[in-house]
Amino acid sequence: MSKTFRLVISCPDKVGIVAAVSQYLHERNSSIVEANHHTDAEQKWFFMRHVVDAESMSVDIDTFRKEFAVIAEQYEMDWYINSSDERPKVMLMATKESHCLNDILHRWHTQELQCDIVGVIANHEDLRSMVEWYKIPYHCINVPKDDKMPAFQAIESAIDESGADTIVLARYMQIFPEYLCNKYRYRVINIHHSFLPSFVGAKPYHQAAVRGVKLIGATCHYVTADLDAGPIIEQDVIRVRHSHSATDMVRLGKDIEKLVLSRGLRYHLEDRVLVHGNKTVVFAQ
Amino acid sequence: MSKTFRLVISCPDKVGIVAAVSQYLHERNSSIVEANHHTDAEQKWFFMRHVVDAESMSVDIDTFRKEFAVIAEQYEMDWYINSSDERPKVMLMATKESHCLNDILHRWHTQELQCDIVGVIANHEDLRSMVEWYKIPYHCINVPKDDKMPAFQAIESAIDESGADTIVLARYMQIFPEYLCNKYRYRVINIHHSFLPSFVGAKPYHQAAVRGVKLIGATCHYVTADLDAGPIIEQDVIRVRHSHSATDMVRLGKDIEKLVLSRGLRYHLEDRVLVHGNKTVVFAQ
Amino acid sequence: MSKTFRLVISCPDKVGIVAAVSQYLHERNSSIVEANHHTDAEQKWFFMRHVVDAESMSVDIDTFRKEFAVIAEQYEMDWYINSSDERPKVMLMATKESHCLNDILHRWHTQELQCDIVGVIANHEDLRSMVEWYKIPYHCINVPKDDKMPAFQAIESAIDESGADTIVLARYMQIFPEYLCNKYRYRVINIHHSFLPSFVGAKPYHQAAVRGVKLIGATCHYVTADLDAGPIIEQDVIRVRHSHSATDMVRLGKDIEKLVLSRGLRYHLEDRVLVHGNKTVVFAQ
Amino acid sequence: MSKTFRLVISCPDKVGIVAAVSQYLHERNSSIVEANHHTDAEQKWFFMRHVVDAESMSVDIDTFRKEFAVIAEQYEMDWYINSSDERPKVMLMATKESHCLNDILHRWHTQELQCDIVGVIANHEDLRSMVEWYKIPYHCINVPKDDKMPAFQAIESAIDESGADTIVLARYMQIFPEYLCNKYRYRVINIHHSFLPSFVGAKPYHQAAVRGVKLIGATCHYVTADLDAGPIIEQDVIRVRHSHSATDMVRLGKDIEKLVLSRGLRYHLEDRVLVHGNKTVVFAQ
Known part of the structure; x- marks a missing residue:
């Protein structure tokens, strides 16, 4: 190329x-x-x-x-x-679930994603070994329930020291504080495991099961201070049936989450996403 | 057969x-x-x-x-x-838009749907000629804004006199009164032009455009007194892009509405839909 | 507009x-x-x-x-x-099956397709009443097995007299002769009921059932002298399961055929299809 | 569970x-x-x-x-x-491309696939480090162009010694010899990177690009002596446009390959696939 x-x-x-x-x-x-x-x-x-x-x-x-x-x-x-030779620097963030992280790391490792992964920040140790196999720095920053601010300041430092210009919440199970949303405006990408605006907030698969929907989805969006309401980059869905348990929905959903996040990230890295108001123009191929 | x-x-x-x-x-x-x-x-x-x-x-x-x-x-x-030789009797209801009505009538006419269409009730005259070509009785019952009850009583009579066991709201632009929802429980099928529970209520395409979603959908559900919240029978979506205007979304949406309604109706007519609580088990093929 | x-x-x-x-x-x-x-x-x-x-x-x-x-x-x-105010003139051709014809006529009637339908040519009388309801001339031109040339000459005259610039084979069950393919190069649009190049020729659903494929499709393409091998405009597929009989596959296929043909025709009418070699560039929205 | x-x-x-x-x-x-x-x-x-x-x-x-x-x-x-507590034993086979292998290993590692991976056989060293991170034996068995039989005998021994009952060709770039196809009848699963029966044989994406198709696909099937013609377990497709280069098609295709192979493998491992003649009944959920 x-x-x-x-x-x-x-x-x-x-x-x-x-x-x-x-x-x-x-x-x-x-x-x-x-x-x-x-x-x-x-x-x-x-x-x-x-x-x-x-x-x-x-x-x-x-x-x-x-x-x-x-x-x-x-x-x-x-x-x-x-x-194209100034490769974007990406910081990944995760908790314990590895499907999105593994997917992005593999795409990066096989040169499918044109970026440098400068680190992974997680609030648990579970994913360290996987990340370190890729020779990527792993920052474990615990976020205690009762005092989150020092943790987010440590996260901020880690991001800034890494020189990251893009932050990917690859199933990071913490709400990003407003001041960081604003500081990294349109640079923080999240994957939400529902077809937004359906099922905002926690446990979307559970909400979907209760409502009896026939499709479940995932949404890749920029993070803003308004929870799950930032500009949408990409979405997709998969069909579910009554024979699918909540566990099945989680499993099926993971495949959609991975795909939607990696597509959204790719669009972002290739400067294909233009934000205007709360909407995006995505010049996909 | x-x-x-x-x-x-x-x-x-x-x-x-x-x-x-x-x-x-x-x-x-x-x-x-x-x-x-x-x-x-x-x-x-x-x-x-x-x-x-x-x-x-x-x-x-x-x-x-x-x-x-x-x-x-x-x-x-x-x-x-x-x-299978006791064919269900279906009353269709519509307003001015013909895409769902034409679709169902054509499927019935070509023996794809195993039912008898016993009539069409509409609150305007626009669709009379199309319906009468199929030799189906057309009941035009106007629903005045300020006094709807007599109209719904006339609708009830028309339904009951026809012997209909299934009522299909094929883009019928009036809210069914609670007493009819209860009387015809799990017998009234509606097509909502959004991927419920996103965009409940009026103008879902407009709401979808404002939110900047990347997929629009349609939902076929049983009508209950709780607006747009009845048991879901079938749903589907189609991809939209920034290049699609609101008019384009309406056009694309129509194709999904037709498909989803005709699939849902087919499931219902073939006794494939079992309601339990507010959810359905759909034994699709 | x-x-x-x-x-x-x-x-x-x-x-x-x-x-x-x-x-x-x-x-x-x-x-x-x-x-x-x-x-x-x-x-x-x-x-x-x-x-x-x-x-x-x-x-x-x-x-x-x-x-x-x-x-x-x-x-x-x-x-x-x-x-945009020089509307293309379209001649439709069909045999006995009405699903594609009904679909196109309804889209035209509701101003979704920007064109003039100048007539329908069919080799049977079955569809006359439907077509005439739309006040469109119906030409029934029988194509005898043992002497097709006079029929195709009559078809050619009907097309030329109508001033049609686009001819749509809406499930027309006759092979267009080579000289007409050449005369109306890239102006004749066909819908083939398979995902080409799989299942070229006759009875594609039967071929699909025998091979045990899990998706069936339809292909909208320009007709060339090389059977089912002209430039592809649009394709789509639908999932089938072992529980679907050949009859079910025909029914499911019809929905895909209609959608793919109407999309392909729309692209053509809006000058979105550019042919180069045997491939198309389709500037879809 | x-x-x-x-x-x-x-x-x-x-x-x-x-x-x-x-x-x-x-x-x-x-x-x-x-x-x-x-x-x-x-x-x-x-x-x-x-x-x-x-x-x-x-x-x-x-x-x-x-x-x-x-x-x-x-x-x-x-x-x-x-x-369910007699977990199937799976031998994976690959060449240099890692997307399918990484996908299956990750699903297995996160307990999504209920099986034991007893080893990976590859004809190159490239994937050793990835496989060994998972603590799985890696057998590198080179298959020389001019004398393949000893290699396949070594492969046969490795399979038999491992006790594997299922063999997965996860983009293994060698044609399985007939005698092994017969010995492991309906136990060898392959992923072919086209929507079979379109584009049998080598370079299917190239063939697809030349034909100008609008969808590309992947097929998971049992390997039989008849190349790419065994019973189909699962298929899926993705849309491509003129703006996609051959490289893009390969990239998009990989996502479909992974999904289709993992779904097909899951069906097989859960005893959901019943072969009759050259067709399958797949009791998917």
């Missing part, structure tokens, strides 16, 4: 944006590998993502940033450009 | 039920076409459905009923036996 | 195409409603589709065609621009 | 089988946890699976076997009874 740049833009919708951007890219001789546009007609907002072959560009990324800032200002753009 | 009997049983779980039932069926020489069992381990409740070849049985259905009542009493069974 | 133009382009991949097109669109003040690009890296081929708000454009469609031809020639484009 | 017995029967269809079996179970006081029946009307063959609570039975499994043999003979049954 050759080196690429990913240019991601969101701004008020106006005539001329595409022309301005593609004109600039053309003048810098950019070969466009992938391009996506979306106009939210209701909110009059425009979203654009380009992947360009880095080799083809006649300027380096710093020059690009300087030059493009002029266009960006003109159109009031929220924007950034990332290089 | 040769004539069959459908024997449907639910009762407290005990050792010996299957032996007793299959022994009786065997003594009457019954050839079993389809058999399903389910034990709800938590509620200690047992569910069973048999389809038997009517030709093979050495007794007629009335004798069966008399004889089997003895076994049924012993095991405290809720039970019934239906003959 | 306001009037739009759809500009569809495919050409050898080169740097500058997007800039040239978006520059031109910008100079004509075009407000872009939807835009899609795709580069086939292997074949070095580029595909692009724009939907622009017709009101916003400072030139009419004829001027556009004249002006744009200059750019098109420079980049060796295969291209066209269609206006 | 308490101890259960699984009684699996297939035999010519006759009136009285269910009565005889359930009468016997009742006389031995068996509490039935799960029961499934299927009659193949065409082949006049009957299939039945019972799960009974071992504690409830008044006889031990050896007595059961002796007593039940009488009934079995009368109805010409193919049958067996397994105890």
Whole structure:
């Protein structure tokens, strides 16, 4: 895979944006590998993502940033450009359940996920051996029921010292405190084991069994201070029948959780997710 | 298709039920076409459905009923036996949207649904011509906002005069009054255009768009006095993307509504749905 | 829905195409409603589709065609621009089975499909009454086993006299002759009741039952002289179990056939399907 | 989970089988946890699976076997009874790709799969470290192109010495020789990375890309001497688009392969798969 740049833009919708951007890219001789546009007609907002072959560009990324800032200002753009060789740094967080963690670690180990896993933070020791097999630092930070703040400060330090830009709650069984939600806004990804907004909060499979639904699901979303209500990145469901016990639902749900989290994380790492208000534009392939 | 009997049983779980039932069926020489069992381990409740070849049985259905009542009493069974040549009578109800109505009428017309459609009740005239092409009586009963009771009494009369045993709300845009929900308990089937319990009530697609979900769905359920909270028969979902407008979601949703309603109705007509508490056991094929 | 133009382009991949097109669109003040690009890296081929708000454009469609031809020639484009108010003319063809026909007619009747249905050609009389309820001309053209050519000539005349630009084989049980496949290249859409390339030819459900597959499907494709081997537009599948008889598989399959055909037809009518070699690029929403 | 017995029967269809079996179970006081029946009307063959609570039975499994043999003979049954505490022994086979292997090992390690993994046979060293972390014996048996027989004899010895009753080809890139297919009939499970019977043989994703299909799949089947044509246990598919490269298809396919293989293996281990002719009856939950 050759080196690429990913240019991601969101701004008020106006005539001329595409022309301005593609004109600039053309003048810098950019070969466009992938391009996506979306106009939210209701909110009059425009979203654009380009992947360009880095080799083809006649300027380096710093020059690009300087030059493009002029266009960006003109159109009031929220924007950034990332290089595929600046791999995102990811901190994973877990408790005792290993299915999501094992899934992400394996995808990373086999080069399917383009990122660096800089560590795993867990509130129990159970997963240490698995994580250390991958030669990844394991931080066991216990979160006592009656005094959680010091633990979250230790977590914050561990994250910041690792240089992580993305935090993945891979079935981490603690509610993230509001101040960390805000500090790492749209950088903390959670997997919730229900098809949100159904069954917010604890024990969603139990809630699903009580209601007698015929499908159970999982939701990958950014964590915000509003519990289970952050912008949704990805969702999926699986069929259940009366013959499935609560234990079966947990087992079936795990497969969906793994898939939905790894897809959502992939979209995030590839700069495919653009947040606007409480909704996402996901430029999936 | 040769004539069959459908024997449907639910009762407290005990050792010996299957032996007793299959022994009786065997003594009457019954050839079993389809058999399903389910034990709800938590509620200690047992569910069973048999389809038997009517030709093979050495007794007629009335004798069966008399004889089997003895076994049924012993095991405290809720039970019934239906003959495939006593076709259920179905009253359809609609407003202006035709997708569910057209779908059911076409399936009935092509002998896919084994029932008699005894009429269509609508609160507008829009669908009369379509219905009358099928030579089905069309009852237009307007439901004025400020005085609905006389309308529902007229609806009740139309249902009762038709001899309908099943009422299908095929996108009928009125809330069924409590007294009718109770009178026709587990006989009124509704299609709700969301993946319940998400987005209860009005405008579920609008609610889904606002929340930014990645899948929209439909739910077929029995109508109870508790709005959109009756026992769920069938559900399904379809993927939506940011590029889908509210109009697109409505269009995509219609396909799911039709499918889910027709599947749910089919299960009901074939005596595949057993209600216990607020949940269903659905012996789908 | 306001009037739009759809500009569809495919050409050898080169740097500058997007800039040239978006520059031109910008100079004509075009407000872009939807835009899609795709580069086939292997074949070095580029595909692009724009939907622009017709009101916003400072030139009419004829001027556009004249002006744009200059750019098109420079980049060796295969291209066209269609206006949303020039509705495609569709000829439907069927035999005796009505599920696909009923589905398309209902979608058209409720304004879901943006086209004019100019007629139905069938080789039996069975579907006449249904079609005529929609006030659509019905051409019954019998195709005798031993002398099919005159029938196909009559079909050709009926198509040409109707002005149809799209022909839909909605479970038409005759093989289209090669000369008509060539004459109406990429304008004849068929629904095949299997997940191609599995089970080419006749009786695919029977073949599927014999092989014991766990999913059955349907394939919407352009008809070419090579039987069931034309470019695939859309496919989908549904799960089957051992408890499903061949009759059940036919019934389940019909739902997939309808959905896949109507999706494929919609993509075609909205100029979302670009054929290159024997493959399609489908700019679905 | 308490101890259960699984009684699996297939035999010519006759009136009285269910009565005889359930009468016997009742006389031995068996509490039935799960029961499934299927009659193949065409082949006049009957299939039945019972799960009974071992504690409830008044006889031990050896007595059961002796007593039940009488009934079995009368109805010409193919049958067996397994105890949930006699865990099946599984030998895994792989080459270099780890996704299926990691998936199965993780499910086994977290007690999701009720079996003993007795070893991994691979024709390369790549996966040794992963396997040994799980404390499972790793047999590296190279299969030279020009003289494969000694290798397969070594494989046969490793299997037989391990006492394995099930062999799983978890993306094992060698064709199993006919004599081993026959020796381990219906005990060797393979995952093929296509929706069979489409794309038999090598490079199915490449074949799928060339044909331009819109869904790719995977098939879990018993290995027979007839390449990729053995009885199918489970299949599933995932949607692909023109924007997916061959690399993307491989990545997406892996997720389906893992799921389909683990589901198929689970069905096999729980005695849910009954083979008749070249087809399976799968009593999934």
